[in-house]
Amino acid sequence: xxxxxxxxxxxxxxxxxxxxxxxxxxxxxxxxxxxxxxxxxxxxxxxxxxxxxxxxxxxxxxxxxxxxxxxxxxxxxxxxxxxxxxxxxxxxxxxxxxxxxxxxxxxxxxxxxxxxxxxxxxxxxxxxxxxxxxxxxxxxxxxxxxxxxxxxxxxxxxxxxxxxxxxxxxxxxxxxxxxxxxxxxxxxxxxxxxxxxxxxxxxxxxxxxxxxxxxxxxxxxxxxxxxxxxxxxxxxxxxxxxxxxxxxxxxxxxxxxxxxxxxxxxxxxxx
Numbered sequence: 568x569x570x571x572x573x574x575x576x577x578x579x580x581x582x583x584x585x586x587x588x589x590x591x592x593x594x595x596x597x598x599x600x601x602x603x604x605x606x607x608x609x610x611x612x613x614x615x616x617x618x619x620x621x622x623x624x625x626x627x628x629x630x631x632x633x634x635x636x637x638x639x640x641x642x643x644x645x646x647x648x649x650x651x652x653x654x655x656x657x658x659x660x661x662x663x664x665x666x667x668x669x670x671x672x673x674x675x676x677x678x679x680x681x682x683x684x685x686x687x688x689x690x691x692x693x694x695x696x697x698x699x700x701x702x703x704x705x706x707x708x709x710x711x712x713x714x715x716x717x718x719x720x721x722x723x724x725x726x727x728x729x730x731x732x733x734x735x736x737x738x739x740x741x742x743x744x745x746x747x748x749x750x751x752x753x754x755x756x757x758x759x760x761x762x763x764x765x766x767x768x769x770x771x772x773x774x775x776x777x778x779x780x781x782x783x784x785x786x787x788x789x790x791x792x793x794x795x796x797x798x799x800x801x802x803x804x805x806x807x808x809x810x811x812x813x814x815x816x817x818x819x820x821x822x823x824x825x826x827x828x829x830x831x832x833x834x835x836x837x838x
Contacts, residue, residue, distance in 0.1 A: 620650070621652070623646075663729070697749070725786065732764070733765035734761065739754055789815070
């Protein structure tokens with residue numbers, strides 16, 4: 568049963584705890600694999616350093632700040648991307664695309680269709696079951712550098728700076744499909760679709776395994792989005808929302824890389 572936001576407090580706290588625990592277990596597994604790979608390396612053997620092209624798979628946990636915290640709670644992010652890392656200076660040039668999702672929405676966007684008891688009544692005069700969720704994405708490019716801890720390895724401190732498009736909205740999920748105003752184009756008056764230019768920073772550790780099979784990075788990241796509503800009318804505000812927003816996400820990111828070592832001969836690619 569859908570209730571006003573004040574009745575969501577316990578549910579929101581449970582969702583936040585679930586997301587936090589999920590990320591904690593992923594970090595533990597990540598660290599165990601990293602320690603195991605480091606212990607297995609032959610430190611007397613130097614890597615054959617080459618330029619690298621990689622395919623990246625990432626997983627993040629975020630806490631919102633500023634305007635983002637007014638609308639949403641904690642969220643998770645999964646993503647893909649690719650990096651080109653130069654042999655000589657270890658510069659990074661890359662692109663990434665991610666999906667944002669969360670189960671905590673702090674804003675009540677259904678007040679105009681909620682009765683005095685805090686319920687939304689469907690066309691069959693039964694109480695509807697509605698869930699509000701966070702959905703969004705980021706896509707952009709980045710540049711950076713790996714500051715090596717040893718001249719014989721590509722591994723080291725990873726710093727990247729990027730920019731792209733950040734978008735988010737409220738997914739209004741009518742589980743019984745019995746509220747006509749939440750169907751079709753009408754849903755756009757409630758979802759508060761928002762996007763705009765965003766900057767992204769990451770600082771962490773980049774590890775390339777000796778075998779070439781275990782290549783990972785992990786660290787902290789931040790998004791700062793200069794966004795606005797992209798809907799022509801907001802059914803809750805009863806007008807177009809034309810206010811400028813400053814959306815901030817702060818979080819932890821881990822990533823797995825599939826790397827391709829580029830030889831000086833462009834016809835040869837090594838795994």
